[in-house]
Amino acid sequence: MRTINLNLKEKHKLQFLSSSSIYDFMDQRNEMVEKLERSLAKGASKQELLAIIESLKNRTGTYGVQRKELLNYLFKGIIDLSFPTVVKNHFFGSTHNMGLFEETGEVSY
Numbered sequence: 001m002r003t004i005n006l007n008l009k010e011k012h013k014l015q016f017l018s019s020s021s022i023y024d025f026m027d028q029r030n031e032m033v034e035k036l037e038r039s040l041a042k043g044a045s046k047q048e049l050l051a052i053i054e055s056l057k058n059r060t061g062t063y064g065v066q067r068k069e070l071l072n073y074l075f076k077g078i079i080d081l082s083f084p085t086v087v088k089n090h091f092f093g094s095t096h097n098m099g100l101f102e103e104t105g106e107v108s109y
Contacts, residue, residue, distance in 0.1 A: 025060070025070050032056045 036052045059066045079088070093099040 021070060021073060025066055028066065029056070029060045032059065 032052065032055065036049070036056065039049055039052060058064055061067070083091075090100070094101045097103055
């Protein structure tokens with residue numbers, strides 16, 4: 001029974017990979033590229049094309065907001081899959097100087 005529960009927990013954790021956020025990100029990027037292609041075909045002005053390109057860079061480029069959100073989401077999913085709760089608690093404690101990592105001012109060996 002314990003093995004079944006552990007397998008269900010792992011299966012639930014893997015669901016983040018099939019999340020719609022990945023597909024939404026890709027769909028939005030494809031829509032923006034198609035909009036750019038349509039604008040080029042119509043003979044849009046240089047300013048309109050630059051606005052579309054700038055929007056595409058801001059959303060999906062190296063510093064794009066949507067890209068960062070997606071990467072943070074995926075990274076958190078990887079952490080959930082990779083590290084047991086005890087390790088996550090140690091990370092939390094070390095960043096907040098709590099528990100084993102609490103600074104008491106005394107040195108003891």
